Amino acid sequence: MIFSSKAEYGVRLMVELGRQSPEQPTSLKAIADAEGLPLAYLEQVVARLRKAGLVMSARGAHGGYWLSRPAEEITMVDVVQALEGAIAPMECFVHDHTERVLCSHEPDAGRGPCATKLLWTRVQGGIIRSLQTTTLAELVEFSRRGELAHTA
C-alpha cells in the first residue's frame, strides 16, 4: 500500500469539514462518529493538518475545527503532503528542500547516473500531478452528489 491510513483518515476529515458551512467549528467527535474512526487517533491526524495551516481550531466547549481557506483553494497535494510527509517514491528522493538529491547506492563508478532515478522521477511527477489537479472542493462535490443520488 502506497499511502498509510493517515492519508485516508485525513482526507476524509478534510472532506467532512468541507461539507460543513465555513467558520463554524466542527468537533472531532462528530467526525469520528460520522466516519466510524477512533477519536484519539484522529487527534494525531488533525494535528498535522493544523500544523500545515490547512485547518484552524478553537478550544473549549463548542470548539472544533474548520478549513482555513475555501475548499476550492486547497489542492490535495497540500493535504497528502501534510499527512504523509514528502511525496517520494524512494529513499534517495527525500531532498532537503533544495536540489540536493542523494542516492544511497550510487557508487558512480564509471557507470553513469542511476537509471532508476529517471524512473522514480517520472513516477513522482505522475503522483504529484494527479494530486495537484484535484481540489478538495471536487471531493466535497463528489460526496454530495452521491448523497443526492441517495435521497432522490
Next chain:
Amino acid sequence: MIFSSKAEYGVRLMVELGRQSPEQPTSLKAIADAEGLPLAYLEQVVARLRKAGLVMSARGAHGGYWLSRPAEEITMVDVVQALEGAIAPMECFVHDHTERVLCSHEPDAGRGPCATKLLWTRVQGGIIRSLQTTTLAELVEFSRRGELAHTA
C-alpha cells in the same frame, strides 16, 4: 517512501541484465558486486522477477539470469508490479483482479460513495501511466549515455 528497496534493487537488476547481450546468462554475484548489493537478498528479489516471467535462469556453473524478452517489450509497470505486488494507493484498492473494490471504512450510511476513492483512483492512474510509458530499454539507454559521457 512509496516503494520499498525491493523495487530499487529489482529495477537495477533488470537494467543490468538489459546492458548485457541477450541469451547470455549473467550471474547474480556479478550484479551484486557491480551494484554493491547483498547477494543473498538479491536472490529473493530476482525470484519474484523469475516467477513473473520477466527473466529466465540457468542453474549450475556458468549459469545466471537473462531477460526473457527484449528490453523494448518490457514496460516498467510489469517490473514494479512483480516486485511490489499490486499498485494500490490504499488498502481498499486491492481488488481481486476483477471490479470488486471493498472499502473498509465505508458504512455508506446515506453519505454517498467515499470521496477518497475518487482521489486514489486518480493517483493510481498517474502512477500506472508513468510506469507504462517507460520501457526497460529506455532506462538501459539512459544508463549507457551516462557511461559514454564519462569515457568521452
Next chain:
DNA sequence: GCCAATCCGACCGTCCTGGTAGGATATGGG
C-alpha cells in the same frame, strides 16, 4: 568430484504503523 551457481525456507533485529492512555489546558454555559 569439485566448484560455481541457482534455488528454497527459516530466522532475526529494527523501524513504522495504527491505536490507546492519561492528562493538561482552554472555554462556554449554568
Next chain:
DNA sequence: CCCATATCCTACCAGGACGGTCGGATTGGC
C-alpha cells in the same frame, strides 16, 4: 464558580513489514 466539552500533548504498546542473513539442497560445467 464549576462542570462538561473540547482541543492539545506526550508517552506507550502490540503487531507487522522491511531489509537482510544463514544454512542447506540442487544443478550443471569442467
